[in-house]
Amino acid sequence: MPRKKILELSVDWLSILDPEGNVDESLEPDLDKGTLEKIYRTMVLTRLFDDKALKLQRQGRMYTFGASLGQEATTVGSAFALNPDDWFFPAFREQGAQIARGIPIKLLYIYWMGSEDAYIGMPLRNFTIAIPVSTQILHAVGAAWAAKIKKEKIASIVYFGDGATSEGDFHEGMNFAGVFKTPTVFICQNNQYAISLPRERQTASKTLAQKALAYGFEGIQVDGNDALAVYSATKAALEKARSGGGPTLIECFTYRLGAHTTSDDPTKYRQMVEVEEWKKKDPIKRFQLYLAKKGIWSQDYEDKLIKELTAEIEKAVEEAEAYKPGVENIFKYVYAEMPSNLKEQMDELLAYISKKTEG
Amino acid sequence: MPRKKILELSVDWLSILDPEGNVDESLEPDLDKGTLEKIYRTMVLTRLFDDKALKLQRQGRMYTFGASLGQEATTVGSAFALNPDDWFFPAFREQGAQIARGIPIKLLYIYWMGSEDAYIGMPLRNFTIAIPVSTQILHAVGAAWAAKIKKEKIASIVYFGDGATSEGDFHEGMNFAGVFKTPTVFICQNNQYAISLPRERQTASKTLAQKALAYGFEGIQVDGNDALAVYSATKAALEKARSGGGPTLIECFTYRLGAHTTSDDPTKYRQMVEVEEWKKKDPIKRFQLYLAKKGIWSQDYEDKLIKELTAEIEKAVEEAEAYKPGVENIFKYVYAEMPSNLKEQMDELLAYISKKTEG
Amino acid sequence: MRVAKLNMVQAINLALHEEMERDPDVIVMGEDVGVDGGVFRVTEGLLNKFGSERVIDTPLAESGIVGTAIGMAVYGLKPVAEIQFEGFSYMTIDQLAAHASRIRNRSRGTYHCPMVIRSPYGGGVRALEHHSEAVATFYIHIPGMKVVIPSSPYDAKGLLISAIRDPDPVFFFEPKRLYRAFREEVPEGEYTVPLGEGKKLTEGDDVTLISWGAMARVCLEALKLVKDVSVELIDLCTLSPLDDKIITESVRKTGRAVIVHEEPRTLGLGAEIIARINEKAFLYLEAPVKRVTGYDVPVPLPKLEDYYLPDAERVADAIKEVATF
Amino acid sequence: MRVAKLNMVQAINLALHEEMERDPDVIVMGEDVGVDGGVFRVTEGLLNKFGSERVIDTPLAESGIVGTAIGMAVYGLKPVAEIQFEGFSYMTIDQLAAHASRIRNRSRGTYHCPMVIRSPYGGGVRALEHHSEAVATFYIHIPGMKVVIPSSPYDAKGLLISAIRDPDPVFFFEPKRLYRAFREEVPEGEYTVPLGEGKKLTEGDDVTLISWGAMARVCLEALKLVKDVSVELIDLCTLSPLDDKIITESVRKTGRAVIVHEEPRTLGLGAEIIARINEKAFLYLEAPVKRVTGYDVPVPLPKLEDYYLPDAERVADAIKEVATF
Numbered sequence A, B: 001m002p003r004k005k006i007l008e009l010s011v012d013w014l015s016i017l018d019p020e021g022n023v024d025e026s027l028e029p030d031l032d033k034g035t036l037e038k039i040y041r042t043m044v045l046t047r048l049f050d051d052k053a054l055k056l057q058r059q060g061r062m063y064t065f066g067a068s069l070g071q072e073a074t075t076v077g078s079a080f081a082l083n084p085d086d087w088f089f090p091a092f093r094e095q096g097a098q099i100a101r102g103i104p105i106k107l108l109y110i111y112w113m114g115s116e117d118a119y120i121g122m123p124l125r126n127f128t129i130a131i132p133v134s135t136q137i138l139h140a141v142g143a144a145w146a147a148k149i150k151k152e153k154i155a156s157i158v159y160f161g162d163g164a165t166s167e168g169d170f171h172e173g174m175n176f177a178g179v180f181k182t183p184t185v186f187i188c189q190n191n192q193y194a195i196s197l198p199r200e201r202q203t204a205s206k207t208l209a210q211k212a213l214a215y216g217f218e219g220i221q222v223d224g225n226d227a228l229a230v231y232s233a234t235k236a237a238l239e240k241a242r243s244g245g246g247p248t249l250i251e252c253f254t255y256r257l258g259a260h261t262t263s264d265d266p267t268k269y270r271q272m273v274e275v276e277e278w279k280k281k282d283p284i285k286r287f288q289l290y291l292a293k294k295g296i297w298s299q300d301y302e303d304k305l306i307k308e309l310t311a312e313i314e315k316a317v318e319e320a321e322a323y324k325p326g327v328e329n330i331f332k333y334v335y336a337e338m339p340s341n342l343k344e345q346m347d348e349l350l351a352y353i354s355k356k357t358e359g
Numbered sequence C, D: 001m002r003v004a005k006l007n008m009v010q011a012i013n014l015a016l017h018e019e020m021e022r023d024p025d026v027i028v029m030g031e032d033v034g035v036d037g038g039v040f041r042v043t044e045g046l047l048n049k050f051g052s053e054r055v056i057d058t059p060l061a062e063s064g065i066v067g068t069a070i071g072m073a074v075y076g077l078k079p080v081a082e083i084q085f086e087g088f089s090y091m092t093i094d095q096l097a098a099h100a101s102r103i104r105n106r107s108r109g110t111y112h113c114p115m116v117i118r119s120p121y122g123g124g125v126r127a128l129e130h131h132s133e134a135v136a137t138f139y140i141h142i143p144g145m146k147v148v149i150p151s152s153p154y155d156a157k158g159l160l161i162s163a164i165r166d167p168d169p170v171f172f173f174e175p176k177r178l179y180r181a182f183r184e185e186v187p188e189g190e191y192t193v194p195l196g197e198g199k200k201l202t203e204g205d206d207v208t209l210i211s212w213g214a215m216a217r218v219c220l221e222a223l224k225l226v227k228d229v230s231v232e233l234i235d236l237c238t239l240s241p242l243d244d245k246i247i248t249e250s251v252r253k254t255g256r257a258v259i260v261h262e263e264p265r266t267l268g269l270g271a272e273i274i275a276r277i278n279e280k281a282f283l284y285l286e287a288p289v290k291r292v293t294g295y296d297v298p299v300p301l302p303k304l305e306d307y308y309l310p311d312a313e314r315v316a317d318a319i320k321e322v323a324t325f
């Protein structure tokens, strides 16, 4: 057979909850009421966190910020599948996952208000926000690999966008994960845009999930606006990872309802009708309907929740705004021990400041 | 259907000539006697070129060199499918393709004897040797893209190894090619090793060809020791490329019979029996049997050819060894116009040299 | 020739329009440069005018952008590639150091690589991590590269046109803090500001003050604080190749120099300038050359950024210190 | 403690063996470091002794190697990652500049990144393009990185051990020309040579000669040609952070200095050393500091390489010139 097919590959799609909140019971994950409530609470808190951040930015009280409106099922659903001792590697649009991981929102505000000091006292195994797209993928693979070497049965999870799949580091990370069967779960938040570039122009492949096939492991596309599907796929992938089954790529098919960041004007590159279509698939609304059907959610429930969360946010913002980092922090953490050039430069700056304040 | 297969993909294998020189007539390319003879001649010349280079290196007359023993069908077969106005981007083990492209072997020896001056008078559209693995892939994509923009109906071809598929630039190049449908043919010389690393540890995917699926275009695996299969697959891919069909990845499944380079000791990482197995699939022997069956090849034919090619090589080596580059060449070509720091540095060096020669 | 009051974004945009008009081989590529018009709106309007084959929204891959631009340049186009922020230019160093900068030399002139990489540069806009960095050293140190940083709209247009027409690869950094900081008269139509030449923003006899980009403007402010010292302010404009002549001549006159840059101090260009002064004007020096620079630390996030960046007072203090040494 | 006569490859190999023995968190990774024992045989024997989980043959991807090593380091391992040749280290700059060097600062000490990147360095072995480069500037200029280059087997072992134990990322360059150039006594077992400290190879009063790596050996040769000048030869050993003290003290004594490096002249470390001398020993200087360096060109292929590299005569000429200025 001189010309023959030698390989067949495929990609699956998973969804559990439809936009009306109907659940596919055969696939419904076994989550108790408390957990369902927590997931909902975290999604709502994430959205309120974002709303507040956008307001603060407009008022000049915060700097550039990338909201996650519409992507809450992806970030929160996946993070709820984690164990506390799993390692978490965010990009920069994972506030939902960060909150789900127990990171105090005050710290998140401190970060977005422009201070590295947000990381002082950060709960461990929650790695720093990565601004350069896709670079964190390698860290997550390395950490998972380290866990494997140290025979610790944990997994690492890493988040990145559709745009990130074009970067070399995505490729190198995926390939290392495949070769070394690292316990890594790759969450691709396909929100259909990388700033202005639509997904179809980012890559010519039909799905992003299929990219995993190039590395010899499984890729799956899930409904990213369906917290149950995201949760289930992530949970399964994490368990596979922890038990030696190697990595998985999960493409969460979702949509960024807002601007890329506060510096972005999405009307430049997309039609309002498209946004409106996606609003109908709102992940929070969908989960709300699901909870309502389960008798958990009601308007009262909602009002109480919003009130509680709003207060939590106000308090966090207040504390964050009160926070003032010390100037020496510029120098103090560059090396474990400060070398002489840094000492001199710090002294130079401190002298300048005290001259200025005296003068 | 909440969990469903949404995509099926596949990879083909192509071979035409078997190790005994039997041809699959349904797939046999339509090549006239003259061309078949040229292909054979070029493969043999390539091997003799390599043999001579290895000898020169051992005698201290040449520097580090990577022979292509066993890969001649891949390099020569593919390059014969090119038109002269196609652009050619080699890595560092494509002497077969370079010779097929009409590059005088004297220039190749000058290069491997350690001088950039090899490129003076180089036939155009044959780009420089790329030492950093996979980096040239982007250049080939860029050139093909430029051709497309300039509405010139040519293609670019780029060569790289199995190891190169792990690099970020491979990924970024493949992805750009897919998105912009550049007329690029990617020839992956899968010779089973990247220095000591066997192909199976380079990546967990079953084939390298399937990596094309991640970028939305076709990948095919061909018998890389079969010049006819390589030729046909390349020809088809080039025609597709030139007529707007976009890129193709061709994985040529072959084997490096010799060491990685003259600095390498392959006994460190592979068994002699493996090499012996592959020797049975020798691409030159195979083509010879094919030509013999066609009544083209005979022992006499061979003896004459070897004599002629050996003389050609001896002459080229003699000329290459006689070549002496001028010291100013270090400075002359860095910029179109020499900036003052370089002028000063050149003067400094020339003064030092003349002092030394006088002294 | 019509003249308009433009800010730097507009001036660069105008240069791109005019060069693309003039030469069909000039193309613009990068992340969000097309439909979006660039995150700073520098490439606005180009897509509409020149179409998507010449104004190319690329996938998100910096090495890919520069590497394919190299292939285009070798083929005969003149790509102007944008790297969205300087902090992502690290990903381009390999393609620049291993290829763009060497193709002419490696091929002994058979091929060359006429391309421009544009990128915003430096701090002062309260941005995210990696969006406030001054990274010129990496590119100045690569033989075969040219590095250019304008400090005004007029120069930005003239230097960019020169860069586009230059037969060798040029990294063109745009001080983002100056993008919309002020307007000045910028003629429409062709004019160039030559690469490789610094210019004097003020003439003076006591101290030579050397800077570029946004820091050149800070230096201008500083001059208001040191009215009693006669300062010769040199805006280098091109950082590689360095204009030794203007520096040397000035320092031979003044005997004193201050260098101001945003880069971390260690191996910022200031070091090389001091070395050149040492080599070419040693006997004229009456005081150690003083560096006012960023510190050897990552650029702090916005809350502490102002402490990192040289400001007019720090510069003025340095001038006084050097003048009275 | 047993002492053996070892060359640099053996000394580094010994350091790796001992550190891996001592600390189970130390792992070695890179292209061909395992089965093959490294293209220079530096990691020979490690795989057999420590197994494939701690001696890891990686796929061919430099950013991948360094990026995953960062993840490992953050997790608690101490990766020693090899980049096969320095000319491919450009691909690691992004991960080093954007991450390894900043993790401690960015996380305010919550995470840190104790890792070593080892790579052969520099010319003089008649190698292919990109295999003869001196690239230290790129890493010295990154705040948060340390950069180390030994010039002898003894130092190589002691410095590498220090680098592995250092809590911050260290780029450890190995002058490949010295790999097998000579042997010297290297003790078995633990000893360290501290990071951040230069050492005097000779003491002298007339001229300070500053170098590192293979060029430090060239300087030693040069001393034989200038018997009439009393030269204090400083081997920096660590290029970042720079040992200002040893340089300053020496130049204050001699008033004259020559710096020798393989890097291209422009923004090679020589520039920074001159800047520091200017800042800290200006009044003691009796002659301009002289740089003997590689030129601002790509390192030539072997036929012309010798013209590029500083040799003993060029260094000797410079010493004489400076001594008699």
Ligand SMILES: Cc1ncc(C[n+]2csc(CCOP(=O)(O)OP(=O)(O)O)c2C)c(N)n1
Pocket: A093, A131, A132, A133, A134, A160, A161, A162, A163, A164, A165, A189, A191, A193, A194, A195, A256, A260, C031, C060, C062, C084, C085, C088
């Ligand atoms: C390496 C790098 N290049 C460019 C940027 C600028 N940038 C920030 S976000 C972004 C788009 C990212 O798209 P995607 O990965 O889809 O994530 P999303 O923003 O949609 O969440 C770009 C280009 C960056 N941060 N890093």
Ligand SMILES: Cc1ncc(C[n+]2csc(CCOP(=O)(O)OP(=O)(O)O)c2C)c(N)n1
Pocket: B093, B131, B132, B133, B134, B160, B161, B162, B163, B164, B165, B189, B191, B193, B194, B195, B256, B260, D031, D060, D062, D084, D085, D088
């Ligand atoms: C970026 C880069 N890293 C490392 C090397 C050193 N090196 C030279 S060839 C080679 C292996 C290449 O393997 P492959 O791509 O399979 O090509 P082959 O040598 O088998 O033809 C390596 C690691 C290099 N040249 N470039």
Ligand SMILES: [Mg+2]
Pocket: A161, A162, A163, A189, A190, A191, A192, A193, A194, A195
């Ligand atoms: Mg996106």
Ligand SMILES: [Mg+2]
Pocket: B161, B162, B163, B189, B190, B191, B192, B193, B194, B195
């Ligand atoms: Mg190979």
